[in-house]
Amino acid sequence: MELPAPTRRLVLIVDDDSLLREYLAEVVGHAGHEVLQAASSAAALRLIEQHGAAIALALLDIEMPGMSGLELACLLRQETTVPFMFLSASDDGATARGAAEAGAVGYVVKPIDAGPLLAAFEAALARADDIRQLRRSEASLSSALAAxxxxxxxxxxxxxxxxxxxxxxxxxxxxxxxxxxxxxxxxxxxxxxxxxxxxxxxxxxxxxxxxxxxx
Known part of the structure; x- marks a missing residue:
């Protein structure tokens, strides 16, 4: 029996390294998803303003010139419903804890291989969907109870x-x-x-x- 095609999602990749950004876009694109690219947090915010909740997941590099990935994540958490995961060159505990505290749904350490990246990416998408469903349920519940x-x-x-x-x-x-x-x-x-x-x-x-x- 033929398996159903995976759901196509809109993914935002934010990284100042153009070669890595293109590689990530290729991997995610080959998995059947549509990709937006941003070389900076400022560019990412402009894309988020345009596409809003249509973005299923944002992949954020932690270390970037100007506004860092962590700072961008704080804005996303406070002002949008866009879920995010982090890309980092560091595997130390402090950085991982910072990512968790920022509300990330995933964390991938560079250098990045396609297999582990896709596994972490799909897990992050599933976690993001769970959070989105919970938000909808809570909003519906709150609305009904208030009514x-x-x-x-x-x-x-x-x-x-x-x-x-x-x-x-x-x-x-x-x-x-x-x-x-x-x-x-x-x-x-x-x-x-x-x-x-x-x-x-x-x-x-x-x-x-x-x-x-x-x-």
Whole structure:
């Protein structure tokens, strides 16, 4: 059976070494991704302003003239949602800790071979996707809870009844509303209206929770 083609992603490579930058672009491009290149942090910021959240991952050289990769990373973390990984000539613990504290989703030490680079790159992409999904879930959860007191209380009821955490309870409530083609608030009101209303949902919601727990 033929495997599906990998998803094409937009990747930003930031490095003042033109030869290394071209090599990285070639490796990432051959893996099926679209590449943007920047020779400095200032150029990278201009590209990020143009492409924004379409950039799936930025590969940042730590040591660059002017604004360093670490300084650029701080800006990205504070002002954008673009995830990033670092390229570094140093493998010392302090530099690695600095990268982790900056919020990097990956770290590759130069000189860079194609195999290890792609492995680290794909792992960083997966980690970035996880973070992006969590942000979407949290934003959706916060929005729903802010929209109505009933939803917030209903989430608490499901947490207590089924011994699940806040995110699981909200996801179950949302999926049930979608399956019934009803608004989230309406389902929440039904749960809160009477114990009988919750009892009517017990079997379906319980099955949703059990299916999530199955391997």
């Amino acid at each position: 109505g007191r009933e939803t917030s209380i209903a989430v608490g009821v499901l947490m207590a009844r089924f011994h699940i955490d806040r995110h699981q309870a909200f996801d179950v409530l949302r999926e049930h509303a979608r399956s019934q083609r009803r608004k989230l608030g309406e389902v929440a009101e039904q749960i809160l209206a009477t114990e009988e209303g919750l009892g009517g949902l017990h079997g379906e919601i319980g099955e949703r929770i059990r299916s999530r727990a199955r391997p």
